[in-house]
Amino acid sequence: MSPVNCTTYPPLQANQDISGIGVLTNFLATAYLTLICCIAKYVLDRKRATSTRKHRLKRWSLALETTIISFSDQQVITGISIIIGGLSQLEWGLAVYHFQAVGNLAWFSTMTHILTLTVMRDKMRSNKTIRVLRIVLMGCLAVLLIFVMAPMGYLTSTAGQGGFIPDDVANGTYIGPIPLEFPAWCLYHPSVAWKSEKGGLIDHTGSAGYNLAYSLITLGVVVYSYTSRVLLLFPGLVSRSMLRIPTGQPWALMESKMEALQTVQTTTRKRFLGKAAWLGHRLLFSFYIFLVSGAELYTSKIWELTWLSMALFWGTIRIFVSRFDYYQQFIPTYDVSGQFRPDVISQAISQENIWGFGQVVALGLLVLPFISFFGTFLFPFHISTPFHTWSCF
Missing domain, CATH: 1.20.5 (Single alpha-helices involved in coiled-coils or other helix-helix interfaces)
Structure with missing residues (x-):
């Protein structure tokens, strides 16, 4: 296929596979339900050490454990799938609006899976096969997320987000943020000319065209979250094997x-x-x-849960900003002839809010982990996995 045209492109079209209401609800609900389950299991295992109802608390803890594992498996697969699906659409003109949605949803998948690595650390330490498999899958998801988030610096820069006034307005340089329908393929090819929907050149060079600080912070959060959780799965690895201490x-x-x-x-x-x-x-x-x-704070589950909760909140803010505030307040809605067209973007978003078959299926996937929960709670002795108590540190 020929490269995407970065100077002439069609208006924004709905893409329910990426930013449909059901897909969005699934990722958000899964992330926060996983967080709630992890906090609940932590509290239960702390109470179990001093409670007289150890058998009942163990039953609840086992049920939450299987639910967390189910959420974890679901998120790592859906996260990798949505990134591959988004990248495969780049050469077909995937809009930056939907490309942002790919990055935000993959962010939720990554942080959710890292969250499960945190709370299930004791179990995975005792099972080498599960540990290696999850580390590999998590590594693949983290690498893909970094590849997606790297060009986001263009969209969050001074020129890409709010626009800037050039020294000479008459030179035809585009004043305003990167349009929603702008092809995301162009973000990976900054050497080609970029034009707005009105035909003006988009200046994406220099510090005003790329937000390096935002990209470094985002990538740093991903790298730190992944590497730190992986190292904690191998206690003593750094001191004994790497530093010989x-x-x-x-x-x-x-x-x-x-x-x-x-x-x-x-x-x-x-x-x-x-x-x-x-x-x-x-x-x-x-x-x-x-x-x-x-060292105690770094290895404590309280700190890890707090850190990952903040990462989920940050991802939530980015999703709602890009879906509502960003396109309503900053994106210029003009057609090729320069006529104001306030209905084009709103029509595309409205189509993504339709509950079609794919959106209902995405929402229905939320039921599967709870089936595991009730199955384990009602028949806890059918689970052969040994129970692991948790410690705050």
Whole structure:
């Protein structure tokens, strides 16, 4: 197929497979239901340690565990599928509006699966096959998400989002954000000429044309979330295999140095040496507390749940901003002849809000994890998977 034309392109068309109301509802509901299930399981396992109703709490915990696994499997498959589906439509003129939807929905899939890696960490540590399989699938999803999110810097830049006024308005440079119907294929080919729907050149060069900070932050969140969760599935890997440091040795080494400084402080008769030992002991002790607190916070499930909750909230804001606020307030709605056309985009969005067969099926997939929940809750002893208690740290 010939390359997409970045200077002349059709108006925005509905794409229910990507941004239909049922698809959107499925991804949002799955993400937040998974978060609720993970928090509930964490609380139940914490209460189970001191409760007298251990058998009942174990039953609920097992049911939540199978539900979380079901949500996790569903999200990793749908996340990879929607990215592949979106990328395959690039050469057919996929609009940047729908390309943003692909990135936002894949973001939900990635963070949801990372969330399940967090809460099911103890189980996956004991099952090497499941651990490797989920790490590979999660890695594929993370790489695809990075590939999709990288060109988003053009859409969130000064020129791409709100527009800017050039020095010479008469030179025909386009004033305004990148149109919704602009082909997303062009974002991967910045060397070709970009034009608005009115024919003006879109200046996408320089710092005003690409938001590097936004891209680095987004990619940093994905890389950090994935690598940190994977490393926690292999306790002691970094210290023993990569740094050749036995487990616990850094803390023991620092403690011995603090004891030595304290000994010098109390036994020396030289005033200057005693003051230096006192200062060194205080500095080393402060650094020791900082490192221990950071390590405990890094490995705690409370921090992980909080961090991933914020990532889900951020994804939610981006979805609703791009679906409502962005196109209503900033996108110019003019046809090729320059006539104002307020109905074209609204018609496309209205078509995506129709509950067709595909949208109903997408929403119906939400029922499957709850079937697993009730099956495990009603027949808990049919589950051969051993129960794992959780610890906050």
